[in-house]
Amino acid sequence: MNGLVVAGTASGVGKTVATLAAIRAFEDAGHSVQPAKAGPDFIDPSHHAAIAGRPSRTLDVWLEGVAGTRRNYYRGDGEVCLVEGVMGLYDGDASSTATVAEALDLPVVLVVDASAGMESVAATALGFRSYAERTGRDVDVAGIIAARAHGGRHERGIREALPDGLAYFGRIPPAEGLEIPDRHLGLHMGAEHPVDEDALADAAAHLDVGALAALAREPPRPDPREPPSRTGRRVAVARDDAFRFSYPATVERLRDRAEVVTFAPTADAELPDCDGVYLPGGYPELHADALAASPALRSLHDRAAEGLPVYGECGGLMALAESLTTAGGDTHGMAGVLPVEVTMHDRYRALDHVTLEATTDTLTAARGDRIRGHEFHYSSADVARDASFAFDVRRGTGIDGEHDGVTEYATLGTYSHVHAESGAFDDFLDSLDNQP
Known part of the structure; x- marks a missing residue:
């Protein structure tokens, strides 16, 4: 091409x-x-x-x-x-x-x-x-x-x-x-x-x-890769007007290795039957009323508390939080999975390519691994004092300038978006295969 x-x-x-x-x-x-x-x-x-x-x-x-x-x-x-x-x-x-x-x-x-x-x-x-x-x-x-x-x-x-x-x-x-x-x-x-x-x-x-x-001309072709192995698992991916920021290659990677079912947190009554959940970024602040009343988020809370692996990026992190306060000052309850309170601002809080180093084994990396991503958000996250972080930030801002990736149960929420080529989603899928 x-x-x-x-x-x-x-x-x-x-x-x-x-x-x-x-x-x-x-x-x-x-x-x-x-x-x-x-x-x-x-x-x-x-x-x-x-x-x-x-x-x-x-x-x-x-x-x-x-x-x-x-x-x-x-x-x-x-x-x-x-x-x-x-x-x-x-x-x-x-x-x-x-x-x-x-x-x-x-x-x-x-x-x-x-x-x-x-x-x-x-x-x-x-x-x-x-x-x-x-x-x-x-x-x-x-x-x-x-x-x-x-x-x-x-x-x-x-x-x-x-x-x-x-x-x-x-x-x-x-x-x-x-x-x-x-x-x-x-x-x-x-x-x-x-x-x-x-x-x-x-x-x-x-x-x-x-x-x-x-x-126009043709680029050099890359070396072929080994075909991906199937996991036999089912991943629920949020997809509606509040969650639009996912790379095509990421969804393709998930489909290569697992069954993918999409759901709309702003409209669906329940979380689909699944072995793991991916909440991509988007504009949850524009749909805070619908998310606050969402039966799908309530069922997500219950399933996450039972140990269902859930990975949320940026907007996904915001939806997993205890609350979301809009730039106009209105506060809405979110899924309440992560000990985080999110507040929107008029100016962006972070914009950069990032490098994260895992300080523990987590959904998207093993301890000591470094993964690259990108962050761009207008919100800040107030994290509980006893919250656990999965990553040290080696480049970028993350959640507090030093850390990213709040964890609770088998749930991970980050401000960083990662691409399928980072290997993070393969780790996520492999973690589902290790679930009972």
Whole structure:
């Protein structure tokens, strides 16, 4: 599967809209597209999936390693893979867009905000390409998409200013229908606020699909892995508007080794019959009323107290807590499995790639193991003095700056999201096989 990276000069220049327009342009030209996202984001991929009709792959060298990033890429399904970058091309010390492009040996199309420039757009793109050359980075900046660019003289000025070796792949015209509202944690999800179809179709028509298709190339293939062993266990995975932040590769890994059944904590009457539970992240604070009244959370409390293994990440941790207080000051009772009280804030409390070291055997790691993950949350967790932690934080913030992973019974709740390539979910599944 050939691919290319749609990168930006900085956050907010229009990478997501340019990527969505490129997906639409390829689909309109008869090419099936596998979307992907550099970095650990959950929200941009939801917009990719809304346009492409298939889940977007998460490509992050910190979370997955080079081989894991390549494996995740090739688990995709399409004729061409379009990888949206994160922040600016070179930004991010753990896994920048440039790092992902290097790991996959994919060419880069740079999205440049052209709303107030012509020759300066070319100068900016040339600077990004020269930076790779001067710093020895193996990053192939092949050309640009001009964001917020008008046609006519504006477009001609940009094209004519580009030096040899930097191609012009089209423009994204300024249009209100292409704006995606945001909130804490990022943009609204794709299912909540899809981009206007007519505006996206118009933007797609201004891209040179033939030139983009000719640019795309195939990454190196990873070494094959041993097929996973089946556990014969059943895992219940929370999936509703409160719990949307799970990587496709994670659910695939669970399905590879166990039977997976989904449930909706905001709506279902009971927790399904299962041998373990995975509560991914999401927006429990937006559904606190429904969660507080949830029979499924009450049955989860009872099953967890009986020793059912339960793993909650970020939003999952919040739902497992004793209470959740919204930014407006309203307090709601949660499942009450973990000795934690969670409070929402107006500004984010942590944003980083993380490294956790297990201080004891736990659901996702053995004592002494280190696992990598990512954290991004607007809440804080007040933990009881006698609570037990499973991890020391070697990089990142965790729950209190030093620890992450509150444990109670056979339940683990962390602020860190981990990827299937970390091995954490294999440990989780193996722990289910060790249950009576």
